[in-house]
Amino acid sequence: MSTAPTTERASLLSFRDVAMAFPDGTVALHSVDLTVRRGEFVSVVGPSGCGKSTLLRIASGLENATEGDVGLATDRIGYVFQDPTLLPWRTTRRNVELLAELHGEGRTRRTASAQEAIDLVGLKGFEEHLPRQLSGGMRMRASLARSLTLNPEVFLFDEPFGALDEITRQRLNDELIRLFHEKQFAGLFITHSVAEAVYLSTRVVVMSGRPGTLVAEYDVPFDVPRDPEVRFSAEFAELVGTISHALREAH
Amino acid sequence: MTTADTVPAPAQRRRDASGVGQWGPPLALAALLVTAAYLGNAALGQRSFLLPQPHQVLEKLWDPTSAPEIWTALWRTTVVSLTGLAIAIVIGVTWAIIMNQARWAERALFPYAVMLQAIPILAITPLIGFWFGYDFTARVVVCVIIALFPMVSNTLFGLQSVDKSMRELFMLQGPSRSTVLAKLSMPAAMPAIFAGMRISAGLAVVGAIVGEFFFQRGTPGLGSLINKYSARLLSEELFASVLVASLLGVAIFLIFGWLGKRAVGKWYDFG
Numbered sequence: 001m002s003t004a005p006t007t008e009r010a011s012l013l014s015f016r017d018v019a020m021a022f023p024d025g026t027v028a029l030h031s032v033d034l035t036v037r038r039g040e041f042v043s044v045v046g047p048s049g050c051g052k053s054t055l056l057r058i059a060s061g062l063e064n065a066t067e068g069d070v071g072l073a074t075d076r077i078g079y080v081f082q083d084p085t086l087l088p089w090r091t092t093r094r095n096v097e098l099l100a101e102l103h104g105e106g107r108t109r110r111t112a113s114a115q116e117a118i119d120l121v122g123l124k125g126f127e128e129h130l131p132r133q134l135s136g137g138m139r140m141r142a143s144l145a146r147s148l149t150l151n152p153e154v155f156l157f158d159e160p161f162g163a164l165d166e167i168t169r170q171r172l173n174d175e176l177i178r179l180f181h182e183k184q185f186a187g188l189f190i191t192h193s194v195a196e197a198v199y200l201s202t203r204v205v206v207m208s209g210r211p212g213t214l215v216a217e218y219d220v221p222f223d224v225p226r227d228p229e230v231r232f233s234a235e236f237a238e239l240v241g242t243i244s245h246a247l248r249e250a251h
Numbered sequence: 252m253t254t255a256d257t258v259p260a261p262a263q264r265r266r267d268a269s270g271v272g273q274w275g276p277p278l279a280l281a282a283l284l285v286t287a288a289y290l291g292n293a294a295l296g297q298r299s300f301l302l303p304q305p306h307q308v309l310e311k312l313w314d315p316t317s318a319p320e321i322w323t324a325l326w327r328t329t330v331v332s333l334t335g336l337a338i339a340i341v342i343g344v345t346w347a348i349i350m351n352q353a354r355w356a357e358r359a360l361f362p363y364a365v366m367l368q369a370i371p372i373l374a375i376t377p378l379i380g381f382w383f384g385y386d387f388t389a390r391v392v393v394c395v396i397i398a399l400f401p402m403v404s405n406t407l408f409g410l411q412s413v414d415k416s417m418r419e420l421f422m423l424q425g426p427s428r429s430t431v432l433a434k435l436s437m438p439a440a441m442p443a444i445f446a447g448m449r450i451s452a453g454l455a456v457v458g459a460i461v462g463e464f465f466f467q468r469g470t471p472g473l474g475s476l477i478n479k480y481s482a483r484l485l486s487e488e489l490f491a492s493v494l495v496a497s498l499l500g501v502a503i504f505l506i507f508g509w510l511g512k513r514a515v516g517k518w519y520d521f522g
Contacts, residue, residue, distance in 0.1 A: 081416045
């Protein structure tokens with residue numbers, strides 16, 4: 001069962017009646033209400049093109065909502081893109097240092113934080129490799145490490161593992177949930193894989209087709225840190241089934 | 252934690268086919284052309300000066316009556332080309348950076364870059380002599396005009412090729428424009444800039460020779476010699492100086508290709 005009742009924890013990210021219409025008239029989001037608290041990991045699943053990514057873009061400030069309020073209780077925000085977005089001319093170390101560098105941190109501090117993050121994601125020994133010398137999974141790890149250097153309180157993930165093979169994806173899921181357990185950030189994770197959402201999250205929300213709005217919400221009853229074997233339990237399969245069903249109806 | 256993601260094989264370098272595979276065909280073709288030159292020379296009989304024998308052409312490159320003049324001219328042409336190229340690089344990159352700052356700046360400036368490209372250089376050469384005198388400066392100006400466009404267009408293309416999500420990655424940290432330029436756009440544009448340099452380098456040699464052809468004041472360059480030899484029907488010297496000019500173009504092209512590979516080859520397959 002979930003560790004603490006969510007009501008006791010501080011809300012770090014909230015959407016209140018948020019709507020988003022693009023200048024061309026497409027309505028991407030429609031009356032979205034969602035709160036993510038510290039120590040919560042919320043996944044959003046939905047049909048493709050339903051505005052899931054727009055939700056993250058609004059949360060991070062890359063886009064402005066046309067209606068509603070977005071509350072952000074911290075300025076330490078991590079954002080992991082669909083692609084690893086590593087600078088191809090920089091080594092792993094220099095890529096991981098990038099954000100601290102952009103914030104004007106001194107060399108010794110950023111080298112230290114980069115090394116810590118690199119160790120944390122298991123890229124030790126690959127510090128001097130260029131992105132082209134890394135596998136897809138390792139590039140994603142580097143991307144994750146880069147965000148970790150900001151020590152984010154709100155961590156946004158835009159389908160980061162979608163392009164990876166199943167085994168690598170599962171492995172990175174394990175790493176991510178361990179990081180979440182360690183750091184207790186507020187996570188908002190976009191994916192189109194229901195199984196991934198259930199495995200990673202403390203809560204899964206289902207979004208409808210465009211214009212996207214949240215139509216269902218499920219608490220995930222498994223403990224964090226999560227036993228990888230939980231994936232093969234009947235309870236897990238049942239929850240995945242229920243959510244998949246809701247997702248199909250939301251289409 | 253343990254990581255067991257498989258490490259890919261080191262990024263594969265483009266295979267350096269050395270030896271027969273790479274050099275065989277072009278050398279065979281060269282041999283064929285040389286043979287054709289001898290045959291043509293023999294066939295022309297009385298008018299054989301139209302196509303001198305290759306070894307007679309080569310002799311002019313160490314014949315004391317012509318060699319000093321040709322080698323001095325080569326050096327002169329090299330200096331003019333490299334000066335013009337350097338100026339074209341600085342102006343071209345700056346021009347592109349300005350255009351990359353705002354849509355309206357691009358709209359305002361790009362047509363002129365295209366116009367520069369479209370100007371028939373021979374048509375404005377007299378004007379250039381008129382304004383800049385008939386020596387070194389005017390030659391360099393011709394060079395710059397010819398070599399500028401690839402620098403402008405390649406740099407602009409490079410700056411604009413930056414991936415949208417990379418740009419957003421930076422934006423999320425709220426950096427200044429100059430930081431984005433220095434840490435993202437410029438490094439990302441380097442392969443395109445070096446490709447532009449390689450094209451411009453070849454054009455700079457053309458520009459130098461055209462300039463020298465028309466602006467005869469000062470130390471003669473290869474263009475000056477070509478002009479002189481053709482007027483005097485000195486066909487062996489003429490062929491020798493054309494050969495040297497071509498080799499200069501090839502050498503500069505190769506040097507800039509090598510420089511590009513040195514600069515960005517680690518992370519980009521620089522052709």
